[in-house]
Amino acid sequence: MDDNVAKFLEERLGGEQYAKLTKISNGKLYDFIAHFIKLLDPASVFVCDDSTGDLSYISEKAIHDGEEQRLAMNGHTIHFDSPLDQGRDKEHTNILVDPGEEMGPEISTRDRTEGLKDIGEVMDGIMRGRQMLIVFATLGPNGSEFAIPAVQLTDSPYVAHSEKLLYRPGYEEFIRQGEQAHFFKFVHSEGELTESKTTKNIDKRRIYIDLKDDTVYSANTQYAGNTLGMKKMAMRLAIHRGSQEGWLCEHMLVMGIHGPHGRVTYFTGAFPSMCGKTSTAMLDGESIVGDDIAYLRKIDGVVRAVNCEHGMFGIILGVNSKDDPIQWKALHAPGHQVIFSNVLRTDDGGVYWEGKDAAVPEHGVNFKGEWTPGKLDKDGKPVPASHANARFTLGLGMLENLDKNVDNPDGVEVSAYVYGGRDSDTWVPVEESIDWAHGIVAFGASIESETTAATIGKAGVRQHNPMSNLDFLSIPLGKYLQINVDFAKGAKWLPKIFGVNYFLQSRHGKFLNGKNDKKVWYKWMELRCNGDVKAIKTVTGWIPEYKDLAPLFKDIIGREYTHEEYEAEFSLRIPENLSKIDRVIASWKNSTHDTPEVLFTELEAQRARLLEAQKTFGDEVKPSQWSVIA
């Protein structure tokens, strides 16, 4: 290490912390830390290793600094973000690009020189009087070819505490990898805080992704989707690095679906934020590997996936003891650390959230302050007890349905991709693609979903969201689609691709399926992946036969599944599918300059088949009207 850097670090860290840091021999790491101590100018620095002692230091500091409050249940705490800081800030999240670097209108960018200058000014001295926490993590199973070491600098003990729960420890991994650690860097400051310990200068909220230096900056925000470097910020760096190295980072759950005779078939599932990943990954009777972000590689020609995380930052809205028994149990298990955010803190030190199956408390405190039932805001609108994007943060280790392969260094063998979104009127509940390219294009690249409270802005607006990954893309859309289609190259065999739709409504706007119906779709897909059931060939893909679904409904959710329900759900709505093709093609044309030809050929072929079917059958085709079953 350069002598000046060493001297500077020893001075600023002090003996003990300096000794901890220099157990890692990596010159780039020292330069990175020294540079940002100079810029952010913290009063002190704490180097967090993998010990439980250091975890306690962080969790105690979150309480002491008032960023978390203890709850009645041992190990449980609550954190509030500012009312203006309740979701991902897409508008102020920019990929830094050099002049001439094209990302297309869907990906918000900023000139790299300008962005670095701006963040330098915003973060200049921002940590004065506060302590810088240095957190190390590994993205992916330690020691595996998937593993990426990551380091985060932050002045928020809540953010550091969350990362300790959500990610695999990385300090020992950094020591192991030494000079060759090719690590991701995150620099975060929550900035000046209000009386209630939430970010004050929201107008100076900035999230900049610097791909050239594998560094993400986040300032003046606390909401985890904007500040946990290892989560949504690392996704952007991983998508970029994967595109160069031939692997993928996807916004996907990974889970084991349990079939007959103890068979476990592994699935991935890509749904936009708040559209079903966590609730699917937590289906009782199945086993979870991950609920949000997957790294996929071909190993010996087989598509394999890992959860790059090791925890869950899940939406708590609507979680109830009937539909979500495993989550419910995890949220009531004393002695495990659980951080609740933006729910209602009740007077007896408990928590309440919208949709919880419990009595509505008479009084409490939420992200907007004091709350009583019927409270109205200044515009006379009811103030909910908890925010729609309220979350819980916990480590996977406490989940009873944790899959045994969660830390397998080779990941799990992927038999199925599932794509879905909040689609009220077009896709049937479950359908298998005709082949790989058709699946990637007509399902993945065609996802449209209504926006939700996970991002700041208007909810309920139908938005094109290719592979549910649009918010996190750091490469042009066309290139992203191409690397997904090309992922098939060199594979000995490929996962089947399915489209699912949990949100299909009748023409009168009523949901056609209950939350638990998805259990049946996954069991059917598992049978399909293993050749145990035939399916009906339609012009948009393969749909289940009624005779295979009815017994599954009986066995799994104990109810009659009538033929009328089946017809209402699985009849092909031709006009809706045709207008979807128009929207998706237009969106791809407007969103990027580099859409691969395969998108147009696959969708035009689908359009031709739909028009042919419309001529024969009219606007709606019942499952029984198709002729091929295989």
Ligand SMILES: Nc1nc2c(ncn2[C@@H]2O[C@H](COP(=O)(O)OP(=O)(O)O)[C@@H](O)[C@H]2O)c(=O)[nH]1
């Ligand atoms: N109507 C309906 N809502 C669902 C279903 N599955 C999940 N949701 C709702 O979707 C929201 C978030 O789902 P979640 O799985 O946390 O989304 P994630 O952000 O993709 O992990 C919650 O409000 C759930 O109640 C379903 O099958 N039907």
Ligand SMILES: C=C(OP(=O)(O)O)C(=O)O
């Ligand atoms: C935190 C997020 O993840 P999820 O997909 O679970 O909403 C997010 O997207 O902001």
Ligand SMILES: [Mn+2]
């Ligand atoms: Mn989720």
